[in-house]
Amino acid sequence: MVSKFSLDSLILTKNAHIGVIGLGYVGLPLAILFAQKGFTVTGLVRSQERKLEITHGKKYLADLGIQENLQAVLNSGSLQVELFTPQSIAPLNVLIVCVPTPVDERKNPDLTSIRQVSSILSSVDLTGKLIVNESTVAPGTTREYFGNFKGNYSLVCSPERVDPGNKEKEVAKIPKVIGGRDTVSTKFGSILYKSVLDNQVVTVSSLEAAEMSKMLENTYRAVNIALINEFALLADNLGIDVMEVIEAAKTKWSFQPHYPSIGVGGHCIPIDPYYILHLANEKGINFRVVHNGLKQNENMPGVFIEKFIKVYKKKMTVVVYGIAYKKNIKDMRESPAIAFCNLLKVKKIPFSVYDPYFNDQEIRKIGFSPAKKNAPDIFVVATDHDALKEDANIFIDTNTIVIDGRNFFQKKIGKLVIGIGRQFV
Numbered sequence: 001m002v003s004k005f006s007l008d009s010l011i012l013t014k015n016a017h018i019g020v021i022g023l024g025y026v027g028l029p030l031a032i033l034f035a036q037k038g039f040t041v042t043g044l045v046r047s048q049e050r051k052l053e054i055t056h057g058k059k060y061l062a063d064l065g066i067q068e069n070l071q072a073v074l075n076s077g078s079l080q081v082e083l084f085t086p087q088s089i090a091p092l093n094v095l096i097v098c099v100p101t102p103v104d105e106r107k108n109p110d111l112t113s114i115r116q117v118s119s120i121l122s123s124v125d126l127t128g129k130l131i132v133n134e135s136t137v138a139p140g141t142t143r144e145y146f147g148n149f150k151g152n153y154s155l156v157c158s159p160e161r162v163d164p165g166n167k168e169k170e171v172a173k174i175p176k177v178i179g180g181r182d183t184v185s186t187k188f189g190s191i192l193y194k195s196v197l198d199n200q201v202v203t204v205s206s207l208e209a210a211e212m213s214k215m216l217e218n219t220y221r222a223v224n225i226a227l228i229n230e231f232a233l234l235a236d237n238l239g240i241d242v243m244e245v246i247e248a249a250k251t252k253w254s255f256q257p258h259y260p261s262i263g264v265g266g267h268c269i270p271i272d273p274y275y276i277l278h279l280a281n282e283k284g285i286n287f288r289v290v291h292n293g294l295k296q297n298e299n300m301p302g303v304f305i306e307k308f309i310k311v312y313k314k315k316m317t318v319v320v321y322g323i324a325y326k327k328n329i330k331d332m333r334e335s336p337a338i339a340f341c342n343l344l345k346v347k348k349i350p351f352s353v354y355d356p357y358f359n360d361q362e363i364r365k366i367g368f369s370p371a372k373k374n375a376p377d378i379f380v381v382a383t384d385h386d387a388l389k390e391d392a393n394i395f396i397d398t399n400t401i402v403i404d405g406r407n408f409f410q411k412k413i414g415k416l417v418i419g420i421g422r423q424f425v
């Protein structure tokens, strides 16, 4: 039986056995980081299939560019992957929960994975261990689902802050917020992350403050994107170039730029705010700004369909550039590009798709036709990959109408460019 006191020294001497529950976009980079820093790490997954994907798969989370690092820690044995069962918990000193927290089709929080983890953890005595919740949840959730287990254990919330595909912002360089249910828990959590992070650890006074900080940072981003989308719609109407306006506003110290677009995708920004919106509604607090902002963002693929319909004529050839939810990554979760394509399908408008990060087979697999590499009558920019700079030479000629869903182009190209809050005729 490990006493609480020994957890301190186990972490500081890197003898603590770390368990990471969930090896997805958040858990896998974190597990690799702890293993690289000298800890023994066990990745805990829900199925044998997932385990094999990670230990024998070549393309698992390929867009994260971590295959080499993953292989190295697997080969060295510092990272092992096991099924998450009650029996897998005993040897672990620290358990970090990194499971998905999506929303359902009615935009309500879906805590299925959290409940599954809670059920398994509730079956064993956790005395002397540290439980960390990194999954994004509304204030009060960590305490509700992880605060009542058997034994004398420590509990912290430290919301994940991964930016998929951004090499500059690797896990070790991102400041980490930590809130514990008591001072000893916060201390253990702080020692744990300081042992692997090059950057600062920010402690707050409670589990709920940590949960709320994550809600605030992502809801702030969603609402500010919605704000600039609204300004772009008015700029369109007034014939003002919204990108010029943003550049001017950036000269003010308190203005943080956001950019209008065909929509907001990913597993964070369009989803996390629904967790706090749902809680506010439960508490009878009217989050009208958050609600309207989320709806505004969800409306943007439709805004671009209207722009498209204004220039489209039967039999015109159409290429949509981009599947990914944001530039320079291979990740299509909640992608507005896919939302736009599906709206074209509903209108029975034939089109084909090209994305430099997805091959023809992958594009067919999601129900779209891969584009041939020549200039169509209408070219829609749905994802502003850097590769578009070169790809424009293939897909845009003097007769091509460009619907620029990302305001990628800074000057006229093709026959005309219709952006959002900007156009070049």
Ligand code: SAJ
Binding pocket: 160, 161, 162, 163, 164, 166, 217, 218, 221, 225, 257, 258, 259, 260, 261, 262, 263, 264, 265, 266, 267, 268, 269, 325, 326, 327, 336
């Ligand atoms: N987007 C806009 N306009 C903007 C910024 C983004 O339309 O001004 C769109 C993007 O194209 C994308 C979506 O919003 O479809 C989300 O963009 P994002 O840059 O926020 O990308 P994410 O989802 O990878 O966000 C992650 C988040 N990290 C975590 O939740 C831990 C987010 O909090 C970060 O702010 C973001 O990375 C970042 O700053 O890079």
